[in-house]
Amino acid sequence: MRAFFSAELLPGFQESLWRDGGNMSHHTSRSGVQKLVLGFLFICVTMVLYCFSTPGLQADTQRLPVAAPCRHPPAQKTQEQKLFHVPLGISKMERCTPKVNLMFLKTHKAASSTILNILLRFGQKNQLRFALPDSRNDFLYPAPFDHTLVKDYRPGECFNILCNHMRFNAPEVEALLPDDAFFFTILRDPALVFESSFHYYNRVMPLTWRIRGEDKLSAFIKEPERYFSPDGINSFYLKNLQLFDLGHDNTLEPEDVAVDQAIQAISERFQLVLIAEHFEESLILLKDALCWQMDDLLYFKLNARRGASVSLLTPELKAKGRAWNGADWRLYRHFNATLWARVDAYGRKRMERDVRELRRRNMEMSAICIDGGKAVEEGDIRDESMKPWQPLGENSILGYNLRTNIDQEYSELCRKMLTPEIQYLTDLGVNLWITRLWGWVKGIIAL
């Protein structure tokens, strides 16, 4: 039950119960009846939603094709073998085979939804087997990942791709993937992760409810010790969230040797750590490491926040944000340095050329797929299935409208590139009834 309630998912309940608690002594009998009625309604709706979301009753569920056992990756028909010219004018060609066994740790608030969409499309196109979550989209985050949480898991089973939100737990992940699986993740400047997380989750973090005034973030970051407690519900959203997602202690001080050990462990386990601030370079390095094609990297920025609601961090607040998240700041700087060392090894000129090519291809796709060529507010999205998941109490996340007359050849690709995470997972056959239930309750609370 604890795991059920502790994440982003249901804390709104805790919020409303907490508020009701204050009123109870005044209206005991009335609120008692109200609660009974609400409780009854809640159970009814849960049952109805559950029935509707049971795969058997769903008409439009697209089933994931059955893949070959994952120790023997399927023949790469769609993926031509990539050829490399070996330097020194030798005419010998060297081949590489696209990697299909992948673990992507989807960190919070770090452009990871965009990568998730890339991976879901790659896996579908190549008929790979995903280890998908069940009932919720995040493997009961913040509880550490457990392999039995995978949808349709049976002992001994093996998968190709694991890429949904989780709190990383190496042995449990390794139990599901072939030994040669490629592990990667993405980090972002911790001051910006903190800002984004504070904004997105502030209504589900009781620690921030008692902060007065308009600019809660500034108030918090000026005196974090006054408000923060590691025991607070969802407190991990407020401090070193990236170390937390990676399965480490998020309350460490930056100079603690445990931070060095965490960085060491992460660099040993993850073959590549992408950096959100250098997103395109990161993708090119990923393509190189996985022996993929440019086609596999095409993307639109998903889950972005409306410009107006991104509070511009002053240099002072940014510095405070980094200091408060000092352990993450060390982690980030370490992997920013390793990323650029890899860019150097790849060749700066070659990188510039590839990034230009990726941009050109993305703009081409944008002209083909996106109505008006840019992201729009939730209220302006015509198609219900294109609406992104919103934080509690507001509609700040942008989405897209598909163009109406898309060439047949591109219509499927365009739709997939623009489909938000929750709908995409549903299309893959995941029954997200808890997530949907919370979405419904969120709507009621927001009324």
Ligand SMILES: *[C@@H]1O[C@H](CO)[C@@H](O)[C@H](O)[C@H]1NC(C)=O
């Ligand atoms: C990341 O590394 C690049 C290249 O060395 C550097 O220019 C940039 O300032 C670094 N970013 C941070 C936040 O340290």
